[in-house]
Amino acid sequence: MNVLIDNFPEILDGFIKTLWLLLFAGLIAMVLGTLLAAMRVSPIGVVRGAGTTYINMVRNTPLLLILFLFRDAFPQLGFAVDFTDYFNFFFVAATLGLGLYTAAFVCEALRSGVNSIPVGQAEAARSIGMTFSQSMTTVILPQAFRAVVPPLANTYIALAKNTSVALAIGVTEAGYVMGKLTNDNAADRWWIFFGFAAGYIAIVWAIAGTAKVFERRGAVSR
Amino acid sequence: MKFARTSAIAAGTLLTLLLAACGNDAGSPSGGSNVDVTVADKPEFPAGSTMAKLADAGKMTIGVKIDQPGIGFLKPGAEMPEGFDIEIGRIVAGALGIEDSDVTWKETISDNREPYLIDGTDDIVVASYSITEDRRKVVGQAGPYYVTGQQLLVREEDKDKITGPDDLKGIKVCSVTGSTSLTTAEDEYGADPVPQGTYSECVDALENKTTDAVTTDGAILLGYEAENPDELQVVGEPFSEERYGVGYKKGDTDFCQFITDTLQKAMDDGTWAKAFEATLGQSGVETPEPPKMDPCQ
Numbered sequence: 382m383n384v385l386i387d388n389f390p391e392i393l394d395g396f397i398k399t400l401w402l403l404l405f406a407g408l409i410a411m412v413l414g415t416l417l418a419a420m421r422v423s424p425i426g427v428v429r430g431a432g433t434t435y436i437n438m439v440r441n442t443p444l445l446l447i448l449f450l451f452r453d454a455f456p457q458l459g460f461a462v463d464f465t466d467y468f469n470f471f472f473v474a475a476t477l478g479l480g481l482y483t484a485a486f487v488c489e490a491l492r493s494g495v496n497s498i499p500v501g502q503a504e505a506a507r508s509i510g511m512t513f514s515q516s517m518t519t520v521i522l523p524q525a526f527r528a529v530v531p532p533l534a535n536t537y538i539a540l541a542k543n544t545s546v547a548l549a550i551g552v553t554e555a556g557y558v559m560g561k562l563t564n565d566n567a568a569d570r571w572w573i574f575f576g577f578a579a580g581y582i583a584i585v586w587a588i589a590g591t592a593k594v595f596e597r598r599g600a601v602s603r
Numbered sequence: 604m605k606f607a608r609t610s611a612i613a614a615g616t617l618l619t620l621l622l623a624a625c626g627n628d629a630g631s632p633s634g635g636s637n638v639d640v641t642v643a644d645k646p647e648f649p650a651g652s653t654m655a656k657l658a659d660a661g662k663m664t665i666g667v668k669i670d671q672p673g674i675g676f677l678k679p680g681a682e683m684p685e686g687f688d689i690e691i692g693r694i695v696a697g698a699l700g701i702e703d704s705d706v707t708w709k710e711t712i713s714d715n716r717e718p719y720l721i722d723g724t725d726d727i728v729v730a731s732y733s734i735t736e737d738r739r740k741v742v743g744q745a746g747p748y749y750v751t752g753q754q755l756l757v758r759e760e761d762k763d764k765i766t767g768p769d770d771l772k773g774i775k776v777c778s779v780t781g782s783t784s785l786t787t788a789e790d791e792y793g794a795d796p797v798p799q800g801t802y803s804e805c806v807d808a809l810e811n812k813t814t815d816a817v818t819t820d821g822a823i824l825l826g827y828e829a830e831n832p833d834e835l836q837v838v839g840e841p842f843s844e845e846r847y848g849v850g851y852k853k854g855d856t857d858f859c860q861f862i863t864d865t866l867q868k869a870m871d872d873g874t875w876a877k878a879f880e881a882t883l884g885q886s887g888v889e890t891p892e893p894p895k896m897d898p899c900q
Contacts, residue, residue, distance in 0.1 A: 548780065
């Protein structure tokens with residue numbers, strides 16, 4: 382127990398970095414995932430094919446492999462720069478990797494939402510002269526987002542826990558602090574494990590709670 | 604439907620080819636060492652002791668590192684790792700009457716050393732395992748059989764900029780996740796830690812400039828410098844004392860005494876020095892005096 386209290390500032394630092402990873406990777410995944418979902422339901426075959434190819438490649442590749450690819454390939458291409466001292470190269474590589482990986486899942490969750498909107502909605506939008514992007518942004522996606530809150534929350538919960546994989550490419554997030562503490566306090570392993578599990582549970586609760594708020598709001602306005 | 608079947612067949616074929624490509628590795632060099640280690644002929648031990656159990660079984664599992672040149676290193680394709688830790692393992696196994704071929708060399712990374720000893724996966728761990736008070740609370744550590752110290756490896760062009768631990772503040776320093784060296788660099792000298800899975804990944808990171816220094820025990824760093832002397836440089840004096848010990852299951856004092864006696868004998872009869880010359884000594888370091896070992900608790 383004492384090991385958790387004595388090292389609290391350090392543990393907090395670790396979880397703050399985990400949250401930064403979650404935030405940036407989550408934003409990338411949301412933006413790219415939405416774009417991909419639009420591509421996958423696009424009326425243009427080439428665009429649809431490109432979206433499908435991305436999903437098939439990224440979703441079928443283990444996350445760790447993607448992260449290793451970013452860590453090893455970027456320096457080869459000459460992009461081995463630190464954004465800042467805190468957000469160093471390894472953080473940037475992990476954020477991009479996590480973001481691009483999660484985007485595939487966000488896309489599929491959104492696409493399931495889009496497919497849940499009756500086709501009549503799209504036809505109605507088109508019949509009053511809306512372009513594809515207009516009907517997507519004003520008619521389909523707002524409704525789709527509501528239907529996808531639970532699967533999206535799942536995706537983000539998975540992302541929150543996946544951030545711990547970033548340790549493997551050298552990001553000093555919560556998992557790193559945990560490894561450090563277990564190494565220095567071999568006798569207190571159990572306390573450390575449970576303490577860090579509790580930290581992740583708290584993050585997941587926050588995501589689930591946010592999802593609940595969105596769900597409730599969506600239900601009222603429907 | 605037809606498309607689905609075709610792609611299933613295509614995927615199956617691809618997998619088969621991949622597996623076939625991987626299966627062709629037999630008959631590679633076996634690694635190991637050429638230091639003569641006495642293998643005892645049917646040694647006698649008190650009934651019920653760990654030594655008797657291992658000697659009767661005629662085989663044992665030793666946890667070692669496989670990514671530290673000079674200490675414990677498995678060459679690509681080799682069957683047996685090589686290095687100073689491996690020689691120490693052979694000395695202990697030999698005293699139990701166990702041949703090299705009956706030893707299972709189990710890769711044991713820093714984070715696994717205690718769990719593997721506690722659950723019995725490894726009979727002993729000889730894996731650049733620094734003796735610390737805290738580790739001795741959960742496992743036993745006999746020795747030290749070797750004393751080294753933490754040093755820094757930097758790029759040749761930085762050797763005047765980073766000359767010792769006091770230059771580390773705010774500098775990216777790489778070491779293996781879970782190692783004492785990384786904690787020391789971070790907590791005592793204010794370095795920005797870059798944890799990686801293996802030392803070779805750290806050296807890669809140093810070469811591609813995603814880290815500015817690599818830190819760990821000097822012996823390991825010298826091995827990497829020797830591989831690439833034009834670009835890498837070990838700088839500064841050792842700034843910590845790492846006492847490598849042999850890990851065993853906590854509480855087995857008789858076994859500890861046996862390991863300590865065996866190592867003492869190897870130190871006295873020159874086997875220890877020969878083992879050193881054949882491994883760490885290859886990087887040009889002089890063979891040190893054998894360290895004085897702790898009494899078993």
